[in-house]
Amino acid sequence: MEVLTENDAAGGNLGGRQIVILGYGNQGRPQALNLRDSGLNVAVAARPGRKAWEKAESDGFEVMEPQSGAASADILMCLLPDEVQGHAWRDYIEDNLPKGSAICFAHGFAVTFGQIETGEYDLVMVAPKGQGGRLRSAYLEGSGLPCLLAVEHDATGLARDIALGIAKGLGCLRIGAFETTFREEALSDLFGEQAILVGGVPALIKKAFDLLIEKGFSPEVAYFECMHELKIIVDLFSLHGLSGMREVISGTAAFGGLKYGERLVTEETAAEMRRIFDRIESGEFARVWLEEAAGGKKELEKLSEREEELTIEKAGREVRKLFTRGDDT
Ligand SMILES: NC(=O)c1ccc[n+]([C@@H]2O[C@H](COP(=O)([O-])OP(=O)(O)OC[C@H]3O[C@@H](n4cnc5c(N)ncnc54)[C@H](OP(=O)(O)O)[C@@H]3O)[C@@H](O)[C@H]2O)c1
Numbered sequence: 001m002e003v004l005t006e007n008d009a010a011g012g013n014l015g016g017r018q019i020v021i022l023g024y025g026n027q028g029r030p031q032a033l034n035l036r037d038s039g040l041n042v043a044v045a046a047r048p049g050r051k052a053w054e055k056a057e058s059d060g061f062e063v064m065e066p067q068s069g070a071a072s073a074d075i076l077m078c079l080l081p082d083e084v085q086g087h088a089w090r091d092y093i094e095d096n097l098p099k100g101s102a103i104c105f106a107h108g109f110a111v112t113f114g115q116i117e118t119g120e121y122d123l124v125m126v127a128p129k130g131q132g133g134r135l136r137s138a139y140l141e142g143s144g145l146p147c148l149l150a151v152e153h154d155a156t157g158l159a160r161d162i163a164l165g166i167a168k169g170l171g172c173l174r175i176g177a178f179e180t181t182f183r184e185e186a187l188s189d190l191f192g193e194q195a196i197l198v199g200g201v202p203a204l205i206k207k208a209f210d211l212l213i214e215k216g217f218s219p220e221v222a223y224f225e226c227m228h229e230l231k232i233i234v235d236l237f238s239l240h241g242l243s244g245m246r247e248v249i250s251g252t253a254a255f256g257g258l259k260y261g262e263r264l265v266t267e268e269t270a271a272e273m274r275r276i277f278d279r280i281e282s283g284e285f286a287r288v289w290l291e292e293a294a295g296g297k298k299e300l301e302k303l304s305e306r307e308e309e310l311t312i313e314k315a316g317r318e319v320r321k322l323f324t325r326g327d328d329t
Pocket residue numbers: 022023024025026027028046047050051052053066078079080081082084088106107127128130131132
């Protein structure tokens with residue numbers, strides 16, 4: 001796959017275009033700051049009286065109400081929560097955004113699952129591969145995060161250049177952009193979250209922790225083994241790959257892991273993974289999540305509360321205090 005870098009962004013000079021950040025949160029704030037520091041013309045759209053408005057104002061941005069923000073945007077960065085974007089499209093954007101403007105997303109969810117359908121605007125995506133805080137700190141270090149870049153609709157003939165210009169302004173082209181489609185990004189991102197990142201891996205951790213507790217181990221020891229050390233290993237995956245990781249761990253760990261670890265992932269696990277993928281691909285997951293959001297996210301709240309009460313969470317809270325001792329930040 002071709003990796004796009006700053007050399008590919010020649011046509012993506014956004015000088016003079018008004019960029020408006022709608023959604024000044026986890027992604028919105030770092031994106032706004034990076035784009036402004038890259039010399040681009042950035043304003044923020046937020047709800048009056050809310051935290052995002054206050055924060056953007058104290059960061060020195062011109063802040064407008066969402067409808068006015070949309071009306072003044074050449075490039076509207078749609079950085080609201082995914083479940084809100086369909087409402088925002090109807091309430092703020094479709095009657096106000098000047099035709100020929102671009103809407104830039106950080107995730108393909110709303111467009112892929114039919115929350116936003118339009119042929120009148122450039123629809124592009126620049127999805128940094130990481131959390132907003134890291135996007136900002138990498139930029140300040142003179143580096144960046146890689147990103148996925150896509151064009152869903154090219155109304156003006158300039159959509160790809162605009163996406164490249166945004167990726168450059170965010171610092172992502174210092175590392176590289178990978179071209180994809182909204183659909184590929186949305187499906188793979190949701191699948192990765194559910195099967196691995198915030199679904200499968202936490203579930204595995206909890207089961208292993210519970211087993212050690214059942215065998216009489218102390219919660220602290222079980223926490224170190226099943227949770228704390230994971231980060232050290234994941235950092236090795238990320239820096240050196242799976243084989244590279246094995247070169248720096250003990251032979252005992254490498255042998256035990258290779259010989260027995262695979263047995264945990266059975267045909268039934270693979271079948272469940274497939275069901276997770278099918279549910280995402282068919283749009284069933286999006287439907288369930290949007291319904292959950294419309295109903296006030298009660299199930300999410302209940303599931304989250306249940307997690308907070310788990311022994312692993314209680315043990316973790318105590319152990320992590322040790323790491324923050326003397327750290328008054
Ligand atoms: N979180 C990440 O690190 C990450 C990583 C990659 C991609 N993304 C993508 O980036 C996008 C934004 O996600 P996020 O996590 O940054 O969102 P977020 O922080 O949860 O929310 C962004 C802001 O939206 C505002 N908001 C919420 N509902 C609103 C409404 N109805 N009208 C106007 N403003 C509203 C909130 O401000 P107020 O409540 O103060 O008004 C909030 O600060 C999503 O597409 C997400 O998939 C996120």
